[in-house]
Amino acid sequence: MKEISCKLLVIGAGPGGYVCAIRAGQLGVDTVIVEAGKPGGTCLNVGCIPSKALIHAAEEFEKVSHMAGGKSPLGISVSAPALDLGKTVAWKDSIVSRLNSGVAGLLKKAGVKTVHGWATFRDGKTVEVETETGSQVIRAETIVIATGSAPVELPFLPFGGPVISSTEALALSEVPGKLAVVGGGYIGLELGMAFAKMGAEVTVVEALPRVLAQYDAELTRPVVKRLAALGIDVMTGAKAKGLSTQGQAGKGDALLVETADGKNAKLSADRILVTVGRKPVSEGWGLDQIDLDMSGKFIRIDDQCRTSMRGIFAIGDVTGEPMLAHRAMAQGEMVAEIVAGHKRNWDKRAIPAVCFTDPELVTVGLSPEEAKAAQGEIKVGLFPFAANGRAMTKLGEDGFVRVVARADNHLVLGIQAVGQGVSELSAAFGLALEMGARLEDIAGTIHAHPTQGEGFEEAALKALGHALHI
Ligand code: FAD
Numbered sequence: 001m002k003e004i005s006c007k008l009l010v011i012g013a014g015p016g017g018y019v020c021a022i023r024a025g026q027l028g029v030d031t032v033i034v035e036a037g038k039p040g041g042t043c044l045n046v047g048c049i050p051s052k053a054l055i056h057a058a059e060e061f062e063k064v065s066h067m068a069g070g071k072s073p074l075g076i077s078v079s080a081p082a083l084d085l086g087k088t089v090a091w092k093d094s095i096v097s098r099l100n101s102g103v104a105g106l107l108k109k110a111g112v113k114t115v116h117g118w119a120t121f122r123d124g125k126t127v128e129v130e131t132e133t134g135s136q137v138i139r140a141e142t143i144v145i146a147t148g149s150a151p152v153e154l155p156f157l158p159f160g161g162p163v164i165s166s167t168e169a170l171a172l173s174e175v176p177g178k179l180a181v182v183g184g185g186y187i188g189l190e191l192g193m194a195f196a197k198m199g200a201e202v203t204v205v206e207a208l209p210r211v212l213a214q215y216d217a218e219l220t221r222p223v224v225k226r227l228a229a230l231g232i233d234v235m236t237g238a239k240a241k242g243l244s245t246q247g248q249a250g251k252g253d254a255l256l257v258e259t260a261d262g263k264n265a266k267l268s269a270d271r272i273l274v275t276v277g278r279k280p281v282s283e284g285w286g287l288d289q290i291d292l293d294m295s296g297k298f299i300r301i302d303d304q305c306r307t308s309m310r311g312i313f314a315i316g317d318v319t320g321e322p323m324l325a326h327r328a329m330a331q332g333e334m335v336a337e338i339v340a341g342h343k344r345n346w347d348k349r350a351i352p353a354v355c356f357t358d359p360e361l362v363t364v365g366l367s368p369e370e371a372k373a374a375q376g377e378i379k380v381g382l383f384p385f386a387a388n389g390r391a392m393t394k395l396g397e398d399g400f401v402r403v404v405a406r407a408d409n410h411l412v413l414g415i416q417a418v419g420q421g422v423s424e425l426s427a428a429f430g431l432a433l434e435m436g437a438r439l440e441d442i443a444g445t446i447h448a449h450p451t452q453g454e455g456f457e458e459a460a461l462k463a464l465g466h467a468l469h470i
Contacts, residue, residue, distance in 0.1 A: 009140035014041020016316030016328030017146030023336035025110025062197035121286035149317035184211030188275035365414030377407035381463025396420030
């Protein structure tokens with residue numbers, strides 16, 4: 001059995017793990033990373049990047065279909081478009097594969113050794129990796145667990161056949177005629193809307209009274225409106241119960257649903273996409289060999305991502321919410337610097353979250369309700385895109401920017417936006433919070449015209465009581 005030693009061993013090359021390894025390598029730390037699959041983890045292979053590729057293709061297809069239907073107010077008409085999902089998926093795969101090579105190259109450039117295979121702890125300093133050519137033992141002074149997360153499977157709707165997770169949904173070669181989406185969170189709605197734009201008849205089954213329930217109703221209203229406009233049937237307060245292979249009118253499979261009023265319904269569906277959350281990958285790698293404290297199903301960490309065991313850190317989805325790629329990356333970068341001897345700790349005040357539905361949602365910091373509960377008196381400024389010239393020229397008037405600040409000193413506590421393309425505003429929102437901006441700082445920043453960013457300035461002005469364009 002081969003044996004190697006290193007200062008830092010990272011398990012998992014998702015955005016958390018690979019960023020940690022690259023930064024450690026840059027800082028001269030002798031680093032090894034182990035990955036069972038392809039570099040980039042969930043995010044690059046079956047998450048952020050492929051889903052955004054599919055969403056973009058769906059948006060383009062819908063735009064052209066709209067024009068072909070003679071409904072475009074832009075005066076453009078085209079003949080009916082066709083979609084070859086197989087080609088779309090091949091294009092998406094080519095982006096993923098370019099980025100896979102990019103991550104592998106960056107690891108190499110930083111002097112990181114990559115070992116391909118599944119890692120299992122033997123003890124707190126030793127890991128065994130099952131590689132294609134046999135077992136390899138790696139001893140390390142410090143180990144970072146970055147094993148990520150996987151889709152939650154419902155016991156009464158196990159994955160297989162027509163029941164798919166987001167992973168399979170991103171690799172379909174044909175648009176399903178009828179798609180049932182179980183779970184109206186961000187992954188379900190992003191994919192559900194994309195397939196509806198590509199021509200699927202989509203039904204969303206959500207157990208809670210609202211979709212995107214983690215956001216306030218004011219923020220999600222434009223998305224709910226758009227779901228209806230796309231013809232997506234949203235069943236809230238409804239519980240998926242199982243699969244019937246009899247189907248309606250002999251059309252194959254059907255999803256059994258208990259509706260909000262307690263009745264049983266059968267939804268015929270070619271595919272049933274289950275997006276009811278993600279669970280940490282905390283099994284199969286020897287968690288029982290090392291005595292780590294857990295926080296529920298996640299690994300408990302402190303504000304430096306240290307676990308309860310000396311010399312072992314954990315980062316990313318395996319440590320809990322928010323399960324976001326950029327949080328994992330920021331944790332990875334911080335841990336690498338700590339291992340290299342820098343003084344760092346974690347301030348999670350400013351982690352933007354983007355939901356790539358249509359329209360998009362961005363949040364950073366506290367919502368008005370959270371801010372009120374935490375700070376008492378607050379000021380809220382909301383600027384609608386209906387009063388923003390750039391949004392009008394993009395047919396994106398539905399939505400707004402909302403700024404939440406302390407009433408006494410105007411310190412910005414949270415920023416939210418919903419609207420076409422607002423994901424790109426997340427950088428400005430995050431910066432404002434990170435820098436401890438006050439309403440006057442945002443209102444006094446000259447924003448280029450005509451851009452949707454002007455809505456940010458105007459929302460701050462509105463909170464100060466003197467918006468200019470509303
Ligand atoms: P992961 O990316 O899950 O990577 C963990 C890696 O560890 C995997 O490659 C796995 O193979 C490897 N591994 C696990 N155990 C072992 C072992 N024992 N030995 C060797 N290797 C191992 N987040 C966003 O911020 N923005 C988005 O737009 C977004 N969209 C998403 C869309 C979808 C459809 C999905 C599913 C997720 C999306 N996410 C998004 C979430 C994002 O993908 C995760 O938050 C992110 O990938 C977590 O990174 P991580 O490094 O913690 O783990």
